[in-house]
Amino acid sequence: MTRPIWTCPLRRPAGPLLARGAALLAAGLLTLAQAGAVLEDRTLRAEDGPRLLWSRTFPPGLGNLTGPLEVGATVYLGVGPVVYAFGPDGAVQGRADLPGPVTSLDASGGVVRVTTQLGSVNERFTLDSAGGLLNVQERVVFPPDPDVTGWLARAADSVPPADLERAAAQDPLNPFLALRQAQAARGDDYAALSAVRRALNVSMPFPAWVQLAARLDGAGFPSAADLALDRARRDAAARGLDPDVPISRAALGAYGNPSGYVGTLLEQNRLARAATWMTYLRDLHPRFQGGAALYTRYARILDEQGREGEAEEWRQFTRSLSSGTLYNLGPEGLDRVRGAARLAALALLLTLTAALLTLAARAWSAQWEDTRALGGRYRSWVRHPLSRARRVFVGYTSPSERLMLTLLGAALLGTLGGLHWAAHAGAAQQSPALSGGTYGGGWGNAQLADLTLRxxxxxxxxxxxxxxxxxxxxxxxxxxxxxxxxxxxxxxxxxxxxxxxxxxxxxxxxxxxxxxxxxxxxxxxxxxxxxxxxxxxxxxxxxxxxxxxxxxxxxxxxxxxTGDLSVTLRAALSSPAALLTDPAVGRRVALGLLGSAVLTGLLALSLLLPRTPLPPRLSRPAGFRLLALALPGSSLIDSPWGGILLLAWGGAVAGLAPATGLTGFPTLPELTRGGAQAALTGLLVLTYVVNTLAFVAAEVQHARRLRRDAADTGRS
CATH class of the missing domain: 1.25.40.10 (Tetratricopeptide repeat domain)
Incomplete structure (x- = not known):
C-alpha cells in the first residue's frame, strides 16, 4: 500500500530541515531590516539595518501624510494634496500635484495609483515616472480651494529663515523656496538671478505659477514674472481652461487672485505691470466675476493718462463680452435683471397697496351699514359667512376696478417670480461646476450633478x-x-x-x-x-x-x-415649504411670492362676486378723498388711464426710494444719478398735477350728481 506523500517528510531527519528554515527566516529578517522607508510621526526615514540613510520631516501645516509606498528604489509619500517621489539617496525625483488631499497609495496593479478626497468626492489617478518626471496620466482639474491650490507657497512659507538653505536643497522642485533664496541674496545679483532661474526651471500647475508671478513681480523681477504668467497660461490651456467659460471671484482667488493683484498695481500707479496682468486676465479669464468694473476702471485710468486709444480698445473689448449673455447685458447682466425685478416689484407693490387702501376707504362706511344687521363687521363672518363674503370691500367695486386689481396682482406675482428666477439662475451660474473656468473633473462633475439640470x-x-x-x-x-x-x-x-x-x-x-x-x-x-x-x-x-x-x-x-419663468413659478408654488427654505431665495422674496399668489387668486375669485351697490352719499367719504389726493390714480382705476397714472406714480416713488436711504438698488447705479433723479421727480410732480385735475373734475361731477338726486327726490 502506497503511503500518502504528505507523510514522507515525517520519516526524514528533522535537523537539516530546521537549519534550513532558520536560514530562510534569518534572510527574510535581514531583508526587512535593510529595506525600509518608515514613517514615524511626521518623519520619513530610510534605513539600512541600524544605519539611517536619509530622513525628511514635514511640518503639521502641510497636511496629513500617506504612505510610504516603495516601488523599486523609489519611495512615494503623500503630503497633503501632493505626492513626492524620493530616490535611493533621498533626493526628490518628482512631485505630482493633485486636486485634493491624498488618502491612499497603491501599486498592486503594477502601476502607482493614488486616491484623493475633497469633501465627499473621491478621485483616483495613475502616476507615471517615465522620462524622469512624475506625471499624472489623467486630467487634473483643481477645485477652487486655496488649501489645495496654495499648498506649494504655504509649504515654502512654513520654513524658518535659518532652515531655508537646507529646505531648498532638499526640495528643489518648490520654486517658492528658490524665490526666498533670491530675496535673501539681495546683495549678490548673480546668486539672486541664479535662484530665480531655478524657480522658473520647474513644472507646476497654473495656480502656483500665478502666485509665483505675483511674488516675482513684487520682488523686482518683472521679466521672470512675465515668463511665469506665460507658463500659467499654457498650463491652464492644457488642463482645459478656456476664456469662453466664466469664472467666479472665489475661483479666481484660489487660482492666484490675478484681479486682486491688478487692483494693487493700479493703486500703486504701476500701469506698465498692470497692463501685463490685465492682458493675462483678458486672454484666459475675460469673463471673471467683477470683470466689467475692473475693465471700466482701467479704461478710465488710461483716459487720465492721455491714452484714449487704448482706453477705447478696452471699452470695445468689454462690449464684445455681451454677446450670448442674457438680453445682451454682459456677463453680469443677471444682476441688473435682479435689480430691475426688485424695482418693478416695489413699484407694483406700492401701486397695488395704494389701490386697495383707497378702495377700502371708499367702502368702509357702506360696509358698516350693510353688516350691522348681520352682527357687525367681524362677527358676521361667523354668523353669516356667505352674506358677509359678498360684502367684502372689493365687492363694492366695479368690474373694471376688480379687473385692474387682478391684473396688478398678477403683475406683482410675475415680477416676484422673475426675481425668484433671477436669484436661482444667479446662484446656479456661480456654482463651482459652472464658474471654475472649465468643465469636468471628478470634483466639478460632482458639483454639476448637484445642480439637477433640466x-x-x-x-x-x-x-x-x-x-x-x-x-x-x-x-x-x-x-x-x-x-x-x-x-x-x-x-x-x-x-x-x-x-x-x-x-x-x-x-x-x-x-x-x-x-x-x-x-x-x-x-x-x-x-x-x-x-x-x-x-x-x-x-x-x-x-x-x-x-x-x-x-x-x-x-x-x-x-x-433654471428653465423659463413658468417652470420657476410652477415649482415654487407647488412646494411652498421648499420655497421658504431655499437658500438661493431670500425669505422676504419667498413670503412675497406666496402672499402675492394668494392675493391674486382672491382678486381673481372676486370677479365672480355680484357688485354690492354703493349709495351715492357714501361713495366719496373723507378718508377716500384724502387717499385719492395723496395717492395719484388710486381712485381712478376704473379707467385704463387711471391705472397708467397709478403705475407711473408707483414707478416714480420706487425709483426715488434710494434717495431716502430706506432701500437701494446697487445693480442699477443710474437711478442715483442727477439726471435720473430729476426725471423721476418731474414724473412724480406730473402725476400729482394730473391727479389733482382729475380729482377736482370727479368732485364737481359728484356734487352735480348729488344735487340732481336731491332735486329728483324733492319732485317725487
Missing amino acids: PGPDAALLTGLAAQLDGQDGLARSLYTRALPDACARNNLGVIAQARGDEPQARDLYRAALSTRPDLSAAAFNLGLNPGAASLEFQRTNRPGEPRLCYPDQRSVTRAV
Whole structure:
C-alpha cells in the first residue's frame, strides 16, 4: 500500500530541515531590516539595518501624510494634496500635484495609483515616472480651494529663515523656496538671478505659477514674472481652461487672485505691470466675476493718462463680452435683471397697496351699514359667512376696478417670480461646476450633478462637454447626440471625429453647425475660415493644431439650470415649504411670492362676486378723498388711464426710494444719478398735477350728481 506523500517528510531527519528554515527566516529578517522607508510621526526615514540613510520631516501645516509606498528604489509619500517621489539617496525625483488631499497609495496593479478626497468626492489617478518626471496620466482639474491650490507657497512659507538653505536643497522642485533664496541674496545679483532661474526651471500647475508671478513681480523681477504668467497660461490651456467659460471671484482667488493683484498695481500707479496682468486676465479669464468694473476702471485710468486709444480698445473689448449673455447685458447682466425685478416689484407693490387702501376707504362706511344687521363687521363672518363674503370691500367695486386689481396682482406675482428666477439662475451660474473656468473633473462633475439640470439639449451639451474634456469621447458622443440639432453639439461631434482621424465626417459636421448658426466662431475656425475672436487667438497660441470646442453661452447655461419663468413659478408654488427654505431665495422674496399668489387668486375669485351697490352719499367719504389726493390714480382705476397714472406714480416713488436711504438698488447705479433723479421727480410732480385735475373734475361731477338726486327726490 502506497503511503500518502504528505507523510514522507515525517520519516526524514528533522535537523537539516530546521537549519534550513532558520536560514530562510534569518534572510527574510535581514531583508526587512535593510529595506525600509518608515514613517514615524511626521518623519520619513530610510534605513539600512541600524544605519539611517536619509530622513525628511514635514511640518503639521502641510497636511496629513500617506504612505510610504516603495516601488523599486523609489519611495512615494503623500503630503497633503501632493505626492513626492524620493530616490535611493533621498533626493526628490518628482512631485505630482493633485486636486485634493491624498488618502491612499497603491501599486498592486503594477502601476502607482493614488486616491484623493475633497469633501465627499473621491478621485483616483495613475502616476507615471517615465522620462524622469512624475506625471499624472489623467486630467487634473483643481477645485477652487486655496488649501489645495496654495499648498506649494504655504509649504515654502512654513520654513524658518535659518532652515531655508537646507529646505531648498532638499526640495528643489518648490520654486517658492528658490524665490526666498533670491530675496535673501539681495546683495549678490548673480546668486539672486541664479535662484530665480531655478524657480522658473520647474513644472507646476497654473495656480502656483500665478502666485509665483505675483511674488516675482513684487520682488523686482518683472521679466521672470512675465515668463511665469506665460507658463500659467499654457498650463491652464492644457488642463482645459478656456476664456469662453466664466469664472467666479472665489475661483479666481484660489487660482492666484490675478484681479486682486491688478487692483494693487493700479493703486500703486504701476500701469506698465498692470497692463501685463490685465492682458493675462483678458486672454484666459475675460469673463471673471467683477470683470466689467475692473475693465471700466482701467479704461478710465488710461483716459487720465492721455491714452484714449487704448482706453477705447478696452471699452470695445468689454462690449464684445455681451454677446450670448442674457438680453445682451454682459456677463453680469443677471444682476441688473435682479435689480430691475426688485424695482418693478416695489413699484407694483406700492401701486397695488395704494389701490386697495383707497378702495377700502371708499367702502368702509357702506360696509358698516350693510353688516350691522348681520352682527357687525367681524362677527358676521361667523354668523353669516356667505352674506358677509359678498360684502367684502372689493365687492363694492366695479368690474373694471376688480379687473385692474387682478391684473396688478398678477403683475406683482410675475415680477416676484422673475426675481425668484433671477436669484436661482444667479446662484446656479456661480456654482463651482459652472464658474471654475472649465468643465469636468471628478470634483466639478460632482458639483454639476448637484445642480439637477433640466433635461434637454442645453443640459446634454454641458454634460457632454465635461465628458469630452475628461477624455470620455464615447460618453460625450452619446450626450451630444441627445442635444442635436444644436450647432454647438454638432461642432463638438466634429472635434471627436477629427480626433479619431475621420476628417470628412468632421468637416461635414462643422459645415452643418455653421449653417445652423452662421455666427458660430468655433465651427468657422475648424473649417479654416479664420474668424476674428479673442478666444480663437487663445486657441492658436496655446493649443496650436487642435480643433476648437464650442462652449455654451450664458443663455444656454441659464436654460439648462433654471428653465423659463413658468417652470420657476410652477415649482415654487407647488412646494411652498421648499420655497421658504431655499437658500438661493431670500425669505422676504419667498413670503412675497406666496402672499402675492394668494392675493391674486382672491382678486381673481372676486370677479365672480355680484357688485354690492354703493349709495351715492357714501361713495366719496373723507378718508377716500384724502387717499385719492395723496395717492395719484388710486381712485381712478376704473379707467385704463387711471391705472397708467397709478403705475407711473408707483414707478416714480420706487425709483426715488434710494434717495431716502430706506432701500437701494446697487445693480442699477443710474437711478442715483442727477439726471435720473430729476426725471423721476418731474414724473412724480406730473402725476400729482394730473391727479389733482382729475380729482377736482370727479368732485364737481359728484356734487352735480348729488344735487340732481336731491332735486329728483324733492319732485317725487
